[in-house]
Amino acid sequence: MSKLKLATVWLDGCSGCHMSFLDMDERLLELAELVDVVYSPIVDAKDFPDSVDIALVEGAVASVDDEKKIKKIRAHSKMLIAIGDCAITGNVPAMRNPIGREAILDRAYFENATIQAQIPCVVVPELLKVVRPIHEFVKVDVYLPGCPPSADTFHTALTALITGEPLDIPALTRFGA
Amino acid sequence: MSESVGVKTLQIDGQEVSARSGQTILEVALENEIYIPTLCHLDGLSDVGACRLCVVEVKGNNKLFPACVTTVFEGMEVSTNTERLRKHRCNILELLFAERNHVCSVCVSNGHCELQTMAQNQGLTHVRLPYRNPELTVDASHERFTVDHNRCILCTRCVRVCAEVEGAHVWDVMGRGINSIVITDLHEDWGKSSCTRCGKCVQVCPTGALFDKAKIGSDHPKYPDFLPYLNQMREAQ
Numbered sequence: 001m002s003k004l005k006l007a008t009v010w011l012d013g014c015s016g017c018h019m020s021f022l023d024m025d026e027r028l029l030e031l032a033e034l035v036d037v038v039y040s041p042i043v044d045a046k047d048f049p050d051s052v053d054i055a056l057v058e059g060a061v062a063s064v065d066d067e068k069k070i071k072k073i074r075a076h077s078k079m080l081i082a083i084g085d086c087a088i089t090g091n092v093p094a095m096r097n098p099i100g101r102e103a104i105l106d107r108a109y110f111e112n113a114t115i116q117a118q119i120p121c122v123v124v125p126e127l128l129k130v131v132r133p134i135h136e137f138v139k140v141d142v143y144l145p146g147c148p149p150s151a152d153t154f155h156t157a158l159t160a161l162i163t164g165e166p167l168d169i170p171a172l173t174r175f176g177a
Numbered sequence: 178m179s180e181s182v183g184v185k186t187l188q189i190d191g192q193e194v195s196a197r198s199g200q201t202i203l204e205v206a207l208e209n210e211i212y213i214p215t216l217c218h219l220d221g222l223s224d225v226g227a228c229r230l231c232v233v234e235v236k237g238n239n240k241l242f243p244a245c246v247t248t249v250f251e252g253m254e255v256s257t258n259t260e261r262l263r264k265h266r267c268n269i270l271e272l273l274f275a276e277r278n279h280v281c282s283v284c285v286s287n288g289h290c291e292l293q294t295m296a297q298n299q300g301l302t303h304v305r306l307p308y309r310n311p312e313l314t315v316d317a318s319h320e321r322f323t324v325d326h327n328r329c330i331l332c333t334r335c336v337r338v339c340a341e342v343e344g345a346h347v348w349d350v351m352g353r354g355i356n357s358i359v360i361t362d363l364h365e366d367w368g369k370s371s372c373t374r375c376g377k378c379v380q381v382c383p384t385g386a387l388f389d390k391a392k393i394g395s396d397h398p399k400y401p402d403f404l405p406y407l408n409q410m411r412e413a414q
Contacts, residue, residue: 085282088303095280097310130310135303143302147282174297176281176288 004053004162007039009073011066012093012131013059016148017084018042021056023151031155034162052077054161058148060086060093061132065125074138079161082140083154085147085175087133094131101127144169146177153177187253202244202255203231213257214266214299216291216383217332218245221404222341227333228273230266230295233257241265263299270296275306276355277313278327279384285397286385292330293384313358318368321390322379326358329386334401335359335378342404347372359386377404 010018018041024031038052039045048069055077061067074080085091096104105127110117134140144157153173160167183198189211196205201224206213217227226243233244236254244257256262273279273292281287313326333350336359340346347370351360361370379387381401388397 082303085280089274089280090308091280091282094308094310095278095283097308098278098312132307133303135305136307140303145302169302170297170300174281175279175293176284 003033004035005038005049005051006035006054006056007048007052007073007077008037008041008056009039009048009058009069010041011057011059011069011087011134012062013084013086014092015041015058017056017058017086017146020146020148020151021083021154024155025151027151027155031158048072048076050076054079054081054158056081056083057087057134058083060090061128061134061137062093063125063127067128067137070134070137079141080134080138081142081144081157081161082134083144083146083149085145088135088143088145089175090131090133091147094133097130101129142167142169144173145175146173147175149173149177185249185251185253187249187251187255189255190257196249200249202233202242202247202249202253205249206244206255206257211257213244214295215245216295216330217334219334219338219381219401219404221408222334222337222381225333225337227331228269230269232262232265234259234262266299267301270299270301271304271306273330274304275308276311277329278308278310280327284328284385285388285392286328286399288396289398290385291383309355316361316367317390318366319372319374319390320368321374322367322376322387323390323393324359324361324367324387325385327386328384329359330384331357331359332383333359334381334383335387338377338381338404342407343373343375343377345371345373345375348378 008018037043038049055073057073057080061070082088086093105119109119146153156172157167185196185198187194187196189206194205194209203213203218213231215228215231218224224245226246229243231244232241234256235242281293315323315325317323336348336350339348347361349360350357351364352358361367361372379389380399382399
């Protein structure tokens with residue numbers, strides 16, 4: 001069996017899901033027998049590949065850049081898995097929604113600035129008005145909630161998805177786990 | 178059995194059960210170890226049918242009935258766990274999550290929350306509705322407790338325990354529909370209200386909406402089981 005192409009993506013999250021993914025420790029070697037990691041914050045590929053079998057997406061959609069990325073990921077991935085509460089509910093990044101983008105930017109870049117008070121507009125992508133979970137932008141195939149999902153959850157879920165075994169996600173994890 | 182002695186026979190999920198006249202479907206189901214999910218029901222408090230998670234099907238009627246406030250009748254045939262009911266329960270839970278700001282990962286009740294556990298038990302992995310993200314307040318004016326309206330599901334357990342068990346009736350509900358919130362006195366700050374500081378409301382709250390300040394930043398298990406014992410002790414006196 002040829003190896004599946006796996007991508008992991010980090011949108012607006014804390015990277016805790018990626019840390020949890022790495023917490024699989026020696027089980028990563030078993031996983032490496034089944035998949036090639038073709039794109040990830042932990043490998044050196046700069047562009048999302050044209051064809052990916054499984055894309056794991058951490059983080060909510062919070063900026064115009066995130067929105068562009070998630071649409072590209074969907075277009076080039078056979079299976080898209082939302083990992084963690086930020087991707088699934090908005091979670092902590094979405095806590096800015098009731099307050100409003102303008103008030104948040106004002107607080108960060110004007111009220112708390114002692115010099116050069118200005119909202120960055122070069123290189124840094126523009127924030128969307130509200131933070132949204134990724135399934136409000138694209139179709140998601142599998143939801144793996146948790147903050148973050150544990151290494152055991154990652155291992156069980158990924159193994160089942162790769163080998164086509166049945167998967168009972170609520171038995172493994174929950175929102176905020 | 179004749180009806181004159183007040184005994185009803187009925188079926189719940191195909192199981193023959195008997196009940197006393199005036200009992201609710203939920204009471205009879207619980208007595209017979211048949212699980213019906215609920216969030217607003219609590220042993221020791223009156224039932225109000227607020228959360229609607231306990232909806233059941235009754236043969237011969239297309240409507241769904243809240244098991245906690247529907248009394249049994251002779252020959253009734255009740256189904257508690259059909260595909261249709263599971264679908265409605267998931268919809269209700271998704272509405273609850275979408276309506277306010279339930280961020281489980283930063284909640285004092287994370288891991289001990291009845292809403293969170295219910296979502297997991299009902300197989301909920303995501304919410305299909307757009308989140309409303311309303312701007313809601315947190316009242317920390319009380320010296321011991323805090324109310325976080327972002328996490329309230331309007332089950333009114335706090336209102337009922339305060340009125341029915343403590344006898345103070347400090348809590349009430351203000352507003353209508355989606356704009357309803359629980360209030361203390363006539364919308365006074367909790368710290369300035371006529372609260373007796375008994376803490377019963379905090380213990381019966383199913384989520385992290387009411388919490389003990391001493392537990393901030395740590396797990397906050399609630400112990401609502403005290404209610405039936407308290408009631409028993411009072412009746413025994």
